[in-house]
Amino acid sequence: MSIRVTGLRVRHRRTVALDSVDLALGTGVHGLLGPNGAGKTSLIRVLATVAGPAAGRVELLGRDTAEHRALGEVRGRLGYLPQEFGYYPGFTVREFVSYVAWLKEMPAARTPAAVERAVARVGLADRADRKIRTLSGGMVRRVGIAQAIVNAPEVLLLDEPTAGLDPEQRVEFRELLRELGASATVVVSTHLVEDVAAACTEVTLLDSGRVAYRGTPDTLTALGEASDGPGDHPIERGYTAALRAHRATGVLR
Numbered sequence: 001m002s003i004r005v006t007g008l009r010v011r012h013r014r015t016v017a018l019d020s021v022d023l024a025l026g027t028g029v030h031g032l033l034g035p036n037g038a039g040k041t042s043l044i045r046v047l048a049t050v051a052g053p054a055a056g057r058v059e060l061l062g063r064d065t066a067e068h069r070a071l072g073e074v075r076g077r078l079g080y081l082p083q084e085f086g087y088y089p090g091f092t093v094r095e096f097v098s099y100v101a102w103l104k105e106m107p108a109a110r111t112p113a114a115v116e117r118a119v120a121r122v123g124l125a126d127r128a129d130r131k132i133r134t135l136s137g138g139m140v141r142r143v144g145i146a147q148a149i150v151n152a153p154e155v156l157l158l159d160e161p162t163a164g165l166d167p168e169q170r171v172e173f174r175e176l177l178r179e180l181g182a183s184a185t186v187v188v189s190t191h192l193v194e195d196v197a198a199a200c201t202e203v204t205l206l207d208s209g210r211v212a213y214r215g216t217p218d219t220l221t222a223l224g225e226a227s228d229g230p231g232d233h234p235i236e237r238g239y240t241a242a243l244r245a246h247r248a249t250g251v252l253r
């Protein structure tokens with residue numbers, strides 16, 4: 001397993017964002033679903049090693065992230081697209097993705113080809129020399145995906161990557177996710193259950209900082225087919241049914 005989380009607790013001052021979270025994730029595309037405030041971003045930030053846990057253990061690629069020495073090595077093998085992704089607007093697409101490759105300490109000889117490949121994979125090859133400030137919001141999001149994949153990461157963490165993409169781009173992006181998930185462990189947080197249905201091999205549903213449901217898009221769809229709860233598509237009904245079932249057990253606890 002590339003990601004192993006045990007007894008994870010994350011706090012923001014007095015708010016407990018995640019509590020008692022256990023997860024083991026291997027190669028594939030893992031959809032992270034949940035209502036606003038469920039803890040998706042908090043989990044992705046801890047996995048990206050940009051935030052630390054209040055308790056519990058986080059192992060990435062076989063290394064315990066509490067060990068300072070492991071961090072440098074693990075970070076070079078990660079890709080991360082934050083929900084609010086920071087960039088230098090005066091950089092061109094190529095310059096920015098090259099800069100991130102340098103930050104990730106990629107060998108200089110491999111960098112130019114890796115940058116061209118990452119930029120092409122997100123469909124921005126014809127805009128590689130454009131300054132980022134001149135791009136649309138959806139294109140900037142694609143630059144964010146390119147910088148996350150430039151080092152061919154073994155663990156790729158994407159926080160709402162499809163926000164701002166147009167429908168055609170979203171379909172292409174799902175195809176890219178499936179390709180990346182063939183060899184890497186990809187974690188994607190999203191509010192779009194259709195992204196999960198189309199591109200994910202596994203689903204983790206968070207609610208109020210706990211894991212409410214784990215399964216596959218097919219098991220979530222089957223749950224929805226057996227439920228008469230709200231939703232226009234079986235997987236949406238599955239999402240609401242799983243949340244309600246989890247909340248009902250919480251009431252009984």
Ligand SMILES: Nc1ncnc2c1ncn2[C@@H]1O[C@H](COP(=O)(O)OP(=O)(O)OP(=O)(O)O)[C@@H](O)[C@H]1O
Nearest residue numbers: 012013015017034035036037038039040041042043
């Ligand atoms: N910097 C912060 N300071 C205080 N509380 C925070 C902070 N960041 C997150 N929280 C709280 O932690 C909890 C989890 O938030 P988080 O952003 O991880 O959820 P999320 O599932 O990503 O939500 P969304 O779908 O809205 O992006 C929420 O109760 C949120 O209010």
